[in-house]
Amino acid sequence: MQNFLVRETIVDLLLRIEQDSGFSHLLIDHEIKSRNIPPKDEALMTEIVYGTIQRKLTVDYYLKPFIHSAKKLQQWVRMLLRMSVYQMKFLDKVPDHAIIHEAVEIAKHRGHKGIASFVNGVLRSMQRRGVPDTAEIEDEAERLAIETSHPQWLVKRWIDMYGYEMTRDMCHANLERKPASIRIQPLKITRETAMDELQELGFELRKSHFSNQGILIDQGNILRTRLFEQGYVTIQDQSSMLVTEMLNAKPGMTVLDACSAPGGKVTHTAEKMQNEGLIAAYDLHAKKAKQIRKKAAELDLTIIDAKPGDARKLQEQHEKESFDRILVDAPCTGFGVIRGKPDIKYHKEKEDIDRLARIQLDILEHVAPLLKKDGRLIYSTCTVDRAENNEVAENFLARNPDFHVDPDFFEQLPAMIQDSPGCSEIGLQLFPQTFSTDGFFLTRIKRV
Template sequence: MTPSARIAAAISLLAALEEQCFAPAARRRPADAVASDFFRARRFIGGGDRREVSERAWDVVRQRLRLDWHLARLGVAPTPRLLLLAQMLLGRAEDHGRGRQAVEAVFDGSHYGPAALDAGERRVAAALDGRPLIDPAMPDGPRLNLPDWVLPALSARFGPRLAEEAAALETEAPLDLRVNLLKTDRATAARTLAAEGVPTEPTPLSPWGLRLPSRRPVTGTAAYREGMIEVQDEGSQLIALLAEAGPGMRVADYCAGAAGKTLAMAATMGNRGRITACDTSAPRLEGAAKRLRRAGVDNAERHLLAPGDRWAKRRAGSFDRVLVDAPCTGTGTWRRNPDARLRTRPEDLAELVAVQDEILARASELVRPGGRLVYATCSLLPQENEEQMDRFLARAPGFVPVPLERLWTALLPGVGVPCAGPWMSLSPGANGTDGFFCAVLERVP
């Protein structure tokens, strides 16, 4: 493809993202799913061109709040053409210094390229040329690249560290692997990967983790195919660790999804006892079955939660551990999913907090006296984390907190506790992980 054709394709991809992800009436599909459909319908776009088109579009998505501010200041709507034009002038390092002449060169009106800039677009290009992406006049939202609605909650949580944490949410997330202890140990997995040209280093907190110094595909390696490793952020691994699921226990992963934490807990159980992966999505549980087979897990079963299901009622008070990895805003994963900061809205937070309340009420009934309820999110917002625990404990006096320091020092002696307070609360800036929250509660015998 010519440079102009790539720009035209990136504009088309941005239009699809706007229609399906970000517009008020959009279905708000994940952007990677929209992009996958986009390229599937255009198989003529080769691998190198696909990367360039994708990178152009994702650059706009990552900086959309700032680009919108610049365009609004000029009194123009953020169309896909103007967004890409603004990103080329303001945001992409390789485009800096080339100016609007370079922009006009690719908006050339050629057969496969975008239409030439009209008079209004040329005025926008002239106004943006040479300006910084992060303008001193910006308010906190676009300056920090955060939606306005999360600023009060994140300011309350991070205080003077907010700018540091916001910057961390813009960095590229590392690729972390969890070593499957049912099949190998961390040192052996690292050597196996190194022999395949994939160097790793141990994660600083998780005893099962390996981190790649640079991102590269691992699903084609023998270590992955043989179930020695799984892709899992270090913070997510630590949630499974704090569950402290041991051999012979009965464990429920109540919001299992594709079973990442089910796999980790099955390993700590040494394949002994019974673990039930529950979810409301049949496709997710089907995907979990493939992962469980590859990992060599044979003490797990799956259960589809459905309206009118009496499974939970029949098993009330029978589980040693119940993990609730609750649906949440996912604010802690925004460095991996930059589109989510545009798709997620304040009304979503209110709906999710209510859903979390309901799930906690149902899941807590499964815990036996002396057993533990583990609540986790990948959110940075207090409403979904600390405040959720305050509400639950106020209405469930039969549960008491298990302090993080007590758990951590028993499970990871010699490794410093990663945060203060009774719960584990991780963030990209402070811990180098995604944003995670984990609370462990014990049911009074």
């Protein structure tokens, strides 16, 4: 019975994510807690939801020959078919006959005998005849889009920017899992001590080369450990850690984090400052500013002053040339974090890129006067689109001659990154396939 309820929950989740453009990771977490999903079912439920979303366009391509009146298909039936096909074609944990049986039972429970018969017919026909071969798609961009379940407009855009091979590798990387990544709180524990404790619990670990606080987890659930519960470690991707490392904030400095939520970089910055100095942290929403304060408290960090505030109006809050360091981790399309938030790739359009690029440039223009002479500003995003990254930085520098890219930035990057394909004269573009991190852009700008 529990198995049936879990799969009913998966249908509900897929519906909400599809219809309400809800963020999958937040909805999954909410459902696990509110429905008291047992730990043994958590992993499978998460895998089916994420996997079905991640492979949505591929699954729809497989389903197309077997559904003759797709427009009339109720949304919940479509979600039920998608999750069933995903399991049949991409998972080995449950045999096909069991997947089909459970799908039919859900169809009976939510609909009627006719819908159950339809679901049974579609899935058994696919099982018998097999799925269409993507190799038959002649256009290479369309074929790559279907095979890796990325919108075709986005694949074509990336091909224009980076070429077919780079785009192919990026699309395939977006379907893979990356290792979990955590950061120690160095004022409470050393990396070696944390790794020793986790290895004793059976964790498989590696040191990160991006930050001397970073640890990669190949095996083990950090959420159920003393270290996480007591604020000795926090979850953060390596690329995000690199942003703070390159900000190079020192104890006693005054720092501005203009777009601070959810708080990973600002708490890392406070740790780098040894909890000495002041960090003014802002987010547009009061709820998110509260989230930053909560995260800082969990890590026993006291120098962060987190408030709600629009990054484009911070000159009303602070005098010009007030800060030694400024971090602008700008709002963006998020195309660099598709692996962890697969719904992003279906909910963005070309117009979103253009709109966000204007906002990003506007934020830079408004916060730059707050930087002291000889100060440093990091501009970063978690996307891979040049219009939001290189072009925004180039436009800002062209309009502000007393700012330029800090030449020391490239020399201070970790050695393994310095010759990576994403390095340019304007900054660093990390691709998800290069170091198995999130896709991220960052550059460091100096005021002269």
